[in-house]
Amino acid sequence: MWVNSKATIVRFLILLTFAIIMVFPFWYMAVVSLEPNQLSLQYPPVLFPHHASFGNYVGAWQTNNFAGYFMRSLYVSVTSTVLGTLIACAAAFVVSRYRFFGRNVIYRAFLVSMMIPGMTFLLPQFKLMESLGLLNHLYGLILIYTSGMIPFTTFLMKGFFDDIPLELEDAVLMDGGTKWTLFARVAMPMATPSLVTAVLFNFMGGWDEFTMALTFLLNPNKFTFPVALMFFQGQHSTQWGEFFAAALIQTAPIVIMFVIFQRYIVKGIMAGAVKG
């Protein structure tokens, strides 16, 4: 049907042209990263690689130790994602299912905290970490990331648990099931699609996070990937080839995850939009 429509072809061409402009910075990054380092300052700029090689990638990964930063970021974001998501799921489950003393106060406090700009927390959290002796420790950063994920994930998962019909749980309750069996055997398995959304966005949050890592980690051998990128650029301001190779290595895992789990994106954005 669309093949014959002239309007669709025009529409497609306009969207394609704009998409090329949108994707161009990534293309350009890739071109520079594939060219020898000394050519990254050449003028006029090149739009296609002439001497393509993966030298910059090897240099970034090995010589400049981005392998280490990669593993560290992976450790921090995976740990905090697992912790934050599980803790929030447990909270969301009882908030969605049961009436209890303090329910509304706690849930509203979570929602209100999502509206406060994140940077408002930065100074007092820095002081808190300092007094707890957690500055410059990766597990300190993990605790901060985890706490940052909890209100949003609770909100997201509560919305999902609200939609699970109660009848399914009645059967389990008849067999003498407890709240824990309901949570672990009924609610969580059914929540898998939302769980994927939550994990996807929480992981991305940790993987891309910059400001808190910059503030709470003081020692270069503790840096996460985004902070390491900034410091690398500060020290080797002309080595754009290696820098963009490292930048693309940082970007790749998230892009791959989003391509694989595309259909879970929209729900997360709609929920996440509330958070900003």
Next chain:
Amino acid sequence: MAMLYSGLSLRRRKQRLYRSLRHHAAVYLFLLPGLAFFLVFTTYPILYSFVMSFTNWPIMGPAQFVGVQNYSQVLNDPIVLTAFLNAILYMAVSVPLQLGLGLLVAIGLDRPMPGRTMLRLIYYLPVITSWVVVTYIFQYLFNTDYGLINWLLMSLNVIQSPIAWLADPHKAIVVAAILGSWKGIGWAMMIFLAALQGVPVELYEAAAIDGAGKWHSFWSITLPSIRASMFFVTVLLVMGAFQVFTQIYILTAGGPADQTQVPLVWMYQQAFTNLQFGYASALSWLIAVLIVLFTMVQFWIFRPRSLNVRED
């Protein structure tokens, strides 16, 4: 008889109390980890920062209460004014760009088309890329000497000599706003796409039967139907404009001479470079209050209006 009755009732009441306690114990076991994190890392810091904004908050030693001195210092600081004016410039450029282009792309991708999934992903790519990475691409593209943008403009004879984009305060803010727009269009698009899916097809069909053109049905059906989403996106983009940090921190660090400061970069530097923690926490509270006020004003502007139905 009466004794027996009240005894039963007491036992029942005890049972009920016992059951309620068990219920609450179980519920709070589920809540405990989340609540603990929330109280320690969210509630406590926010209250602490509020209290400390009324003290001199020294690096060492006990803090002294100074009343509203930090706040009056913030309000009399010309750099704060510059920072908020820059945020407004950033907003003026980035909000219309993201709203307009996000909506256009969403309308384009709303109906089936070859390569729709791929296009949607491309538009969304900048959204999921780290701020650090996208900021450096733009720094490279807008470099004065070897940047592609200057080369392009000079090749097209738009300009005769290279522009120092990031050295000029207004141009630097505009570059940051273009960067923010490029990164955010995909986000706005996703929300508008979801909203457009919710517009009933029957409305368009009915309008077509009534002889309405495409332009007319866009104004009288599409826009009113996605009004809530428009509001939603606008509020969040405006809030975002006042929370710009990484782009400016990396591109200019507020320089030259604090002319490209934005509220959060100035707060960060006051705290961690100038060690003015009391001042910085007062500023961060002021930013938070302003954002809430701005949001409320927008709620008022976009408030649902009653239909003008005559009641005679």
